[in-house]
Amino acid sequence: MRTERKLRLQRFAWYVLVLLLFPLLAVAGWYTYDLFLSELPSLWVVVGASVIISLFVIRILSGQLAAKIPSVYDEEIAKLLRAQERFALLYERSPVPYVTLDRAGKVVMCNLAAIRLFETTINSLDGQDFSQYLLLEDKAALQRLWRDLKNGQTFTDREVQVRAVSGAVRWVLISAFQSQEAKQQLVSLVDITHRKEVDTAKSEFVALATHQLRTPVAAIRWNLELLQRQLPPDLPDTANKYFDKIQRNTLRMIALINDFLNVSKLEMGTFATDLQPIELAKFCDSIIDEFTQAIEQKQLTVTPSYQPVDLTLVSDERLLHIIISNLVSNAVKYIEPNGSIDLRYQLAGNEVLIEVADTGIGIPAAELSELFSKFFRATNAQVQQAEGTGLGLYVVQQSVEKLGGTISVASVENQGTTFSIRLPYKR
Numbered sequence: 001m002r003t004e005r006k007l008r009l010q011r012f013a014w015y016v017l018v019l020l021l022f023p024l025l026a027v028a029g030w031y032t033y034d035l036f037l038s039e040l041p042s043l044w045v046v047v048g049a050s051v052i053i054s055l056f057v058i059r060i061l062s063g064q065l066a067a068k069i070p071s072v073y074d075e076e077i078a079k080l081l082r083a084q085e086r087f088a089l090l091y092e093r094s095p096v097p098y099v100t101l102d103r104a105g106k107v108v109m110c111n112l113a114a115i116r117l118f119e120t121t122i123n124s125l126d127g128q129d130f131s132q133y134l135l136l137e138d139k140a141a142l143q144r145l146w147r148d149l150k151n152g153q154t155f156t157d158r159e160v161q162v163r164a165v166s167g168a169v170r171w172v173l174i175s176a177f178q179s180q181e182a183k184q185q186l187v188s189l190v191d192i193t194h195r196k197e198v199d200t201a202k203s204e205f206v207a208l209a210t211h212q213l214r215t216p217v218a219a220i221r222w223n224l225e226l227l228q229r230q231l232p233p234d235l236p237d238t239a240n241k242y243f244d245k246i247q248r249n250t251l252r253m254i255a256l257i258n259d260f261l262n263v264s265k266l267e268m269g270t271f272a273t274d275l276q277p278i279e280l281a282k283f284c285d286s287i288i289d290e291f292t293q294a295i296e297q298k299q300l301t302v303t304p305s306y307q308p309v310d311l312t313l314v315s316d317e318r319l320l321h322i323i324i325s326n327l328v329s330n331a332v333k334y335i336e337p338n339g340s341i342d343l344r345y346q347l348a349g350n351e352v353l354i355e356v357a358d359t360g361i362g363i364p365a366a367e368l369s370e371l372f373s374k375f376f377r378a379t380n381a382q383v384q385q386a387e388g389t390g391l392g393l394y395v396v397q398q399s400v401e402k403l404g405g406t407i408s409v410a411s412v413e414n415q416g417t418t419f420s421i422r423l424p425y426k427r
């Protein structure tokens with residue numbers, strides 16, 4: 001581009017020069033004629049000679065220019081070809097599978113790594129509808145991914161499964177980059193099957209270990225309750241203190257085991273959803289009841305607000321319970337005495353919007369982005385409440401996604417927090 005501009009400028013300068021040359025020559029001719037040659041040839045002969053000389057100069061200069069342009073353009077074209085060759089080589093030989101799609105989602109071309117990933121032969125992917133190779137248990141997420149691919153959106157590192165021609169299924173991280181001019185999408189597929197297998201093995205181990213722990217811990221709790229009934233009322237203070245500690249830590253262990261079990265089940269994908277009609281108002285009330293003791297202890301005001309009261313939502317009861325009870329439990333936990341909590345839902349188009357709002361300690365703005373990560377606990381929460389696993393919100397987010405919904409949060413430190421969940425609703 002820069003060379004082209006330089007050439008144009010050069011050409012312009014030459015023309016100006018030549019145009020100036022012509023009157024200069026004419027004037028020079030005139031003077032020569034006037035001084036020495038007025039007797040000999042006529043004025044017209046001198047003017048004619050200067051025109052011929054100018055034309056001659058133009059001819060030579062434009063010849064030089066013409067000779068120069070192709071050589072510069074050749075250089076530029078060669079450079080472009082070299083860059084294209086390098087890109088083609090990179091695309092072709094890259095260990096990362098690449099597929100180029102057109103706007104209809106059909107494969108335009110692919111590289112050798114993609115051919116290996118799909119266990120197919122050269123050219124047999126070309127022209128194929130790419131959606132037939134994509135798999136995901138979460139159908140809504142798969143639909144979203146396919147829509148984004150066809151709309152030419154740029155995105156990175158979404159997890160999806162691909163099915164090879166042999167039927168083998170592999171996990172990949174899919175990224176798409178839009179190519180505006182050619183109306184094509186460059187799609188990269190990074191194989192993460194091995195990482196997924198390691199993750200699954202880890203989750204299976206956690207599930208097995210926590211499952212085995214569940215029975216003895218339940219036995220400890222049960223025996224503690226039996227013991228409590230038989231204890232003499234005049235127990236010394238220190239004994240009561242130790243007894244309380246054992247009881248509190250047993251409950252903590254049970255909560256931890258339940259969190260670990262939920263995480264491993266959700267991560268392994270073994271949390272089979274069972275969709276049933278749920279009377280939402282009754283369901284929410286029963287969850288508030290579960291926290292009566294803590295609510296009374298802190299003298300909290302809990303305000304339910306349901307619209308409409310007789311709403312029946314088709315959903316998975318266990319997942320919905322995990323979601324709402326975790327949010328209410330956090331609201332009760334991260335609030336000062338005499339605070340207030342709202343549990344509300346309303347219909348919003350094809351969705352149910354469920355919100356849990358509290359006037360609690362809030363979450364520091366700088367830490368909000370990490371809120372749904374595994375084991376995250378905000379700094380202010382750690383000071384206020386020693387107990388907590390940092391797994392609750394991770395489980396909540398996973399459960400919401402499993403139900404095809406979304407979760408968001410708004411929070412101001414020392415003022416309060418509102419969690420909003422949108423779940424699909426069919427009339």
Ligand code: ADP
Pocket residue numbers: 326330331334358360361362363371376377378379381382387388389390391392393394417
């Ligand atoms: P846990 O409560 O066991 O620590 P969670 O995953 O449920 O784990 O919550 C993660 C962190 O998010 C909490 O430790 C706390 O810092 C913050 N948090 C969650 N809910 C609230 C809330 N309602 N008010 C203030 N902070 C909250």
